[in-house]
Amino acid sequence: EPEVTQTPSHQVTQMGQEVILRCVPISNHLYFYWYRQILGQKVEFLVSFYNNEISEKSEIFDDQFSVERPDGSNFTLKIRSTKLEDSAMYFCASSEVGNEKLFFGSGTQLSVL
Protein backbone atom coordinates (compact mmCIF):
# COMPACT_ATOMS: atom_id res chain seq x y z
CA GLU A 1 0.00 0.00 0.00
CA PRO A 2 1.42 3.43 -0.86
CA GLU A 3 2.54 5.49 2.09
CA VAL A 4 3.97 8.86 3.01
CA THR A 5 7.56 8.62 4.18
CA GLN A 6 9.36 11.11 6.38
CA THR A 7 13.04 11.48 7.15
CA PRO A 8 14.69 11.62 9.55
CA SER A 9 12.58 10.02 12.25
CA HIS A 10 14.47 11.99 14.90
CA GLN A 11 16.39 15.24 14.55
CA VAL A 12 18.32 16.97 17.28
CA THR A 13 19.59 20.48 16.67
CA GLN A 14 20.96 23.47 18.51
CA MET A 15 18.89 26.60 18.96
CA GLY A 16 19.44 29.00 16.07
CA GLN A 17 20.37 26.29 13.57
CA GLU A 18 18.50 25.62 10.37
CA VAL A 19 16.74 22.29 9.90
CA ILE A 20 15.11 20.70 6.89
CA LEU A 21 12.49 18.04 7.38
CA ARG A 22 11.86 15.83 4.40
CA CYS A 23 8.77 14.07 3.16
CA VAL A 24 7.91 11.93 0.16
CA PRO A 25 4.14 12.14 -0.40
CA ILE A 26 2.14 9.45 -2.18
CA SER A 27 3.00 9.72 -5.85
CA ASN A 28 -0.40 10.57 -7.37
CA HIS A 29 -1.42 12.97 -4.60
CA LEU A 30 -1.64 16.66 -5.38
CA TYR A 31 -2.17 18.26 -1.95
CA PHE A 32 0.50 18.35 0.71
CA TYR A 33 0.44 19.42 4.33
CA TRP A 34 2.61 19.94 7.37
CA TYR A 35 1.23 19.62 10.89
CA ARG A 36 3.04 19.54 14.21
CA GLN A 37 2.28 18.29 17.69
CA ILE A 38 4.02 19.68 20.73
CA LEU A 39 4.12 17.08 23.48
CA GLY A 40 0.75 16.82 25.21
CA GLN A 41 -0.94 19.33 22.92
CA LYS A 42 -3.15 19.21 19.86
CA VAL A 43 -1.99 18.41 16.38
CA GLU A 44 -1.67 21.87 14.82
CA PHE A 45 -1.89 22.78 11.16
CA LEU A 46 1.09 24.62 9.71
CA VAL A 47 0.70 24.84 5.95
CA SER A 48 -0.90 23.31 2.89
CA PHE A 49 0.59 23.24 -0.60
CA TYR A 50 -0.98 22.71 -4.00
CA ASN A 51 0.14 23.33 -7.55
CA ASN A 52 3.60 24.42 -6.41
CA GLU A 53 2.42 27.11 -4.05
CA ILE A 54 1.17 27.57 -0.53
CA SER A 55 -2.62 27.36 -0.51
CA GLU A 56 -3.16 28.05 3.18
CA LYS A 57 -1.03 28.64 6.26
CA SER A 58 -1.62 29.13 9.95
CA GLU A 59 -0.38 31.84 12.30
CA ILE A 60 2.34 29.47 13.42
CA PHE A 61 3.83 29.42 9.93
CA ASP A 62 5.78 32.66 10.16
CA ASP A 63 8.83 33.87 8.24
CA GLN A 64 11.00 31.30 9.99
CA PHE A 65 9.25 28.53 8.09
CA SER A 66 9.27 27.70 4.42
CA VAL A 67 8.17 24.80 2.26
CA GLU A 68 9.42 23.57 -1.05
CA ARG A 69 8.81 20.85 -3.58
CA PRO A 70 12.31 20.75 -5.07
CA ASP A 71 11.60 17.86 -7.46
CA GLY A 72 8.74 15.60 -8.44
CA SER A 73 8.78 13.55 -5.26
CA ASN A 74 10.05 15.45 -2.21
CA PHE A 75 8.24 17.99 -0.06
CA THR A 76 10.34 19.78 2.53
CA LEU A 77 9.79 21.98 5.56
CA LYS A 78 12.62 24.32 6.48
CA ILE A 79 12.94 26.11 9.79
CA ARG A 80 15.53 28.85 9.35
CA SER A 81 16.58 29.53 12.92
CA THR A 82 15.16 27.04 15.35
CA LYS A 83 13.83 28.01 18.77
CA LEU A 84 13.30 25.84 21.82
CA GLU A 85 9.54 26.04 21.29
CA ASP A 86 9.90 24.46 17.84
CA SER A 87 10.53 21.13 19.56
CA ALA A 88 7.66 18.92 18.42
CA MET A 89 6.64 15.98 16.28
CA TYR A 90 6.24 17.19 12.70
CA PHE A 91 3.83 15.30 10.47
CA CYS A 92 3.70 15.47 6.71
CA ALA A 93 0.50 14.47 4.95
CA SER A 94 -0.83 14.25 1.43
CA SER A 95 -4.22 13.81 -0.17
CA GLU A 96 -5.54 13.09 -3.62
CA VAL A 97 -8.42 15.52 -3.22
CA GLY A 98 -8.03 18.74 -1.25
CA ASN A 99 -8.61 18.33 2.48
CA GLU A 100 -10.22 14.91 2.11
CA LYS A 101 -8.76 11.73 3.62
CA LEU A 102 -5.27 12.78 4.51
CA PHE A 103 -2.49 10.21 4.51
CA PHE A 104 0.17 10.90 7.11
CA GLY A 105 3.78 9.99 7.53
CA SER A 106 5.02 8.60 10.83
CA GLY A 107 6.54 11.95 11.77
CA THR A 108 9.88 13.55 12.55
CA GLN A 109 10.57 14.21 16.22
CA LEU A 110 12.48 17.50 16.34
CA SER A 111 14.35 18.35 19.53
CA VAL A 112 15.85 21.83 19.81
CA LEU A 113 18.47 22.14 22.56
Place this chain on the structure above:
Amino acid sequence: GDSVTQMEGPVTLSEEAFLTINCTYTATGYPSLFWYVQYPGEGLQLLLKATKADDKGSNKGFEATYRKETTSFHLEKGSVQVSDSAVYFCALRSNAGSYIPTFGRGTSLIVHP
Protein backbone atom coordinates in the same frame (compact mmCIF):
# COMPACT_ATOMS: atom_id res chain seq x y z
CA GLY B 1 -12.19 29.24 15.60
CA ASP B 2 -12.76 25.57 15.03
CA SER B 3 -11.53 23.20 17.72
CA VAL B 4 -11.72 19.60 18.85
CA THR B 5 -11.52 18.40 22.45
CA GLN B 6 -10.73 14.80 23.28
CA MET B 7 -10.64 13.00 26.58
CA GLU B 8 -7.26 12.69 28.24
CA GLY B 9 -5.47 9.41 27.96
CA PRO B 10 -4.18 6.89 28.33
CA VAL B 11 -7.25 4.72 28.33
CA THR B 12 -6.28 1.29 29.63
CA LEU B 13 -8.62 -1.67 29.04
CA SER B 14 -8.58 -5.41 29.14
CA GLU B 15 -9.19 -7.35 25.95
CA GLU B 16 -12.90 -7.64 25.04
CA ALA B 17 -13.85 -4.60 27.12
CA PHE B 18 -16.12 -1.86 25.77
CA LEU B 19 -14.40 1.27 24.54
CA THR B 20 -15.59 4.87 24.49
CA ILE B 21 -13.31 7.77 23.61
CA ASN B 22 -15.08 11.11 23.94
CA CYS B 23 -14.77 13.89 21.41
CA THR B 24 -16.58 17.22 21.30
CA TYR B 25 -16.13 19.99 18.82
CA THR B 26 -16.66 23.69 18.20
CA ALA B 27 -17.17 24.81 14.62
CA THR B 28 -19.06 27.21 12.44
CA GLY B 29 -21.51 25.70 10.01
CA TYR B 30 -21.84 21.95 9.63
CA PRO B 31 -18.44 20.30 9.68
CA SER B 32 -17.46 16.82 8.58
CA LEU B 33 -16.11 14.74 11.46
CA PHE B 34 -13.35 12.14 11.43
CA TRP B 35 -11.48 9.66 13.58
CA TYR B 36 -7.90 8.89 12.66
CA VAL B 37 -5.76 6.17 14.25
CA GLN B 38 -1.99 6.02 14.66
CA TYR B 39 -0.50 2.60 15.32
CA PRO B 40 2.99 2.47 16.84
CA GLY B 41 5.65 3.54 14.37
CA GLU B 42 3.13 4.49 11.69
CA GLY B 43 1.40 7.62 10.42
CA LEU B 44 -2.14 8.67 11.19
CA GLN B 45 -4.68 6.94 9.01
CA LEU B 46 -8.36 7.61 8.53
CA LEU B 47 -10.50 5.21 10.56
CA LEU B 48 -14.01 6.52 9.90
CA LYS B 49 -15.93 9.67 9.09
CA ALA B 50 -19.40 11.22 9.13
CA THR B 51 -20.46 14.17 7.05
CA LYS B 52 -23.82 15.22 8.47
CA ALA B 53 -25.90 15.13 11.63
CA ASP B 54 -27.04 11.67 12.80
CA ASP B 55 -24.68 9.93 10.35
CA LYS B 56 -22.82 6.97 11.81
CA GLY B 57 -19.32 6.24 10.60
CA SER B 58 -18.01 2.71 11.09
CA ASN B 59 -14.93 0.66 10.30
CA LYS B 60 -13.10 -2.33 11.83
CA GLY B 61 -15.75 -2.66 14.55
CA PHE B 62 -15.43 1.01 15.57
CA GLU B 63 -18.40 3.36 15.37
CA ALA B 64 -19.06 7.05 15.94
CA THR B 65 -22.31 8.98 15.54
CA TYR B 66 -22.44 12.66 14.55
CA ARG B 67 -24.48 14.33 17.30
CA LYS B 68 -25.19 17.93 16.40
CA GLU B 69 -27.26 18.64 19.51
CA THR B 70 -24.36 17.75 21.80
CA THR B 71 -21.59 18.66 19.28
CA SER B 72 -20.03 15.28 19.88
CA PHE B 73 -18.54 12.41 17.89
CA HIS B 74 -17.61 9.77 20.46
CA LEU B 75 -15.72 6.71 19.28
CA GLU B 76 -16.98 3.31 20.47
CA LYS B 77 -16.10 -0.32 20.05
CA GLY B 78 -17.92 -3.21 21.67
CA SER B 79 -14.96 -5.51 22.25
CA VAL B 80 -11.40 -4.24 21.96
CA GLN B 81 -8.40 -6.34 21.01
CA VAL B 82 -4.73 -5.96 21.88
CA SER B 83 -4.15 -4.95 18.26
CA ASP B 84 -6.37 -1.88 18.79
CA SER B 85 -3.68 -0.36 21.01
CA ALA B 86 -2.90 2.95 19.29
CA VAL B 87 -3.45 6.69 19.51
CA TYR B 88 -6.86 7.90 18.29
CA PHE B 89 -7.34 11.42 16.93
CA CYS B 90 -10.67 13.15 16.48
CA ALA B 91 -10.80 15.76 13.71
CA LEU B 92 -13.18 18.05 11.90
CA ARG B 93 -13.27 19.82 8.57
CA SER B 94 -15.45 22.87 8.39
CA ASN B 95 -17.60 23.63 5.37
CA ALA B 96 -17.22 27.38 5.93
CA GLY B 97 -14.06 29.43 5.99
CA SER B 98 -10.98 27.23 6.18
CA TYR B 99 -11.39 23.71 4.84
CA ILE B 100 -8.20 22.48 6.48
CA PRO B 101 -8.78 19.56 8.90
CA THR B 102 -8.48 20.47 12.58
CA PHE B 103 -7.28 17.76 14.98
CA GLY B 104 -7.50 17.06 18.67
CA ARG B 105 -4.57 16.05 20.87
CA GLY B 106 -5.08 12.31 20.48
CA THR B 107 -6.06 9.71 23.06
CA SER B 108 -3.80 6.77 23.71
CA LEU B 109 -5.50 3.39 24.07
CA ILE B 110 -3.68 0.51 25.72
CA VAL B 111 -5.34 -2.91 25.63
CA HIS B 112 -3.99 -5.66 27.86
CA PRO B 113 -4.47 -9.37 27.12
